[in-house]
Amino acid sequence: MSSDILRLATAGSVDDGKSTLIGRLLYDSKSILSDQMEAVERTSRDRGEEQTNLALLTDGLRAEREQGITIDVAYRYFATPRRTFIMADTPGHVQYTRNMVTGASTSDLAIILVDARNGLTEQSRRHAFLATLLQVPHLVLAVNKMDLVDYSQERFEEIKAEFEEFAAKLDVLDLTFVPISALHGDNVVDRSLNMPWYDGPSLLHHLEHVHIASDRNLIDARFPVQFVVRPHRADDPELHDYRGYAGQVSGGVLKPGDEVMHLPSGLTTRIAAIDTADGPLDEAFPPMSVTLRLEDDIDISRGDMLCRPNNQPVVSQDVEAMVCWMAEARNLVPRMKLAIKHTTRSARAMVRDLHYRIDVNSLHRDEEATQLGLNDIGRVGLRVTQPLFADEYRRNRLTGGFILVDEGTNTTVGAGMIVRAS
Structure with a gap:
């Protein structure tokens, strides 16, 4: 089985060939069951199409969407001998900004698909902006339908230059360009003779080899406590006094013997052991889920955090963040009260002020904005009822991100990325 997992988001405008590309990756990586393939071949023949329409592999979900079954983000899984892939297929329409945010927020890489005939569109720019706002470490611009522009190098270089100019305004960490034809398979899995x-790699080769281990924050030790483990087994003396703290490592490397500080108390202790269902570990790092045992008995509960004494997150009730608003029924306005979920901590928050709304196509800041509507993104100041243990989102996506929840309906209405905590 492949050793590591690459999470990727695909984004593209309607008819850019996203379904065909995903179908091609699934087909050429042999991730499709033979009966699925036979059904697709049969449907293609019935429609009178000359070749198998690989887009049909993903169009079942589109049919469900049209029937009113809401599939916000469809996830697909496939694997090659080198890697396992989890692919978030996010819809391209402007009204689906929130879906792109959902799909890209946990992704290591985003593929932005562009039609070689049309070049960059407003949607391409919006997808690139969202991917960089969400700090997706690796970005691939896949210029599709190269067969329809006679595999023109000139056309590819034109689109590449235009995108590089736009990307210069963004915080792009790693950018790769691949000319492809998803329909014919050029440069998708194998290098194209056309x-x-x-002289670059095929798309799948790039996905298999892109280096993601160093994208994790291994410097700032962060362990939000999710659950206190107290088995209390009278029949087992070892478990009778067991007290562990379960959670996901959100940053840094933790080892038995390491000194850690508990927040909010500020008390320090050492890690006695790191437990998992498969036995003890010598070290833990993101995104592993483990149970820590500590040398001293400290009053720790869900929502607290363990960190290093000399490397702490900001402890603050005032947060500045970029917020993507996801609610249809109500807009975000100053003085609004919401619930906030940040790592494992839940609290209540009030919108202190709205600094500006950002036009995701032009990147222009509208400082006259008085509210954020569905799919709007803006910079917001929040006041929280209890302190958050936060890092800037660009430093740590796990401790820098949060969601906003409507207390009345318990629905998620916003996703935020902390710019500054004070």
Whole structure:
């Protein structure tokens, strides 16, 4: 089985060939059951199409969406001998900004698909902006339908130059360009003979080899406590006094013997052991879920955090953040009260002020904005009822992100990325 997992989001405008690309990746990586393939071949023949329409592999979900079954983000899984892939297929329409935010927030890489004939569209720019706002570490611009522009190197270079100019305004960490034809398979899994001028890897080769281990924050030790483990087994003396703290490592590397500080108390102790269902570990790092045992008995509960004494997150009730608003029924306005969930901590928050709304197509800041509507993104100041243990989102996506919840309906109405905590 493949050793590591790459989470990727695909984004593209309607008819950019996203379904065909995903179908091609699934087909050429042999991730499709033979009966699925036979059904697709049969449907293609029935429609009178000359070749198998790989887009049909993903169009079942589109049919469900049209029937009113809401599939916000469809996830697909496939694997090659080198890697396992979890692919978030996010819809391209402007009204689906929130879905793109959902799909990209946990992704290691985003593929932005562009039609070679149309070049960059407003949607391409919006997808790139969202991917960089969400600090997706690796970005691939896949210029599709190269077969329809006669595999023109000139056209590819034109689109590449235009995108590089736009990307210069964004915080892009790693950018790769691949000219492809998803329909014919050019440069998707295998290198294309039709584009001898392109000397880079195929798309799948890039996905298999892109280096993601160093994307995790291994410097700032962060362990939000999710659950206190107290088995209280009278029949087992070892478990009778067991007290462990379960959670997901959100940053840094933790080892038995390490000194850690508990927040909010500020008390320090050492890690006695790191337990898992498969036995003890010598070290834990993101995104592992483990149970820590500590040398001293400290009053710790869900929502607290363990960190290093000399490397602490900001402890603050005032937060500045970029918020993507996801609610249809109500808009975000100053003085609004909401619930906030940040790591394992839940609290209540009030919108202190709205600094500006950002136009995701032009990147223009509208400082006259008085509210955020569905799919709007803006910079917001929040006041929280109890302190959050936070890092800036660009430093740590796990401790820098949060969601806002409507207390009346318990629905998620916003996703936030902390710019500054004070």
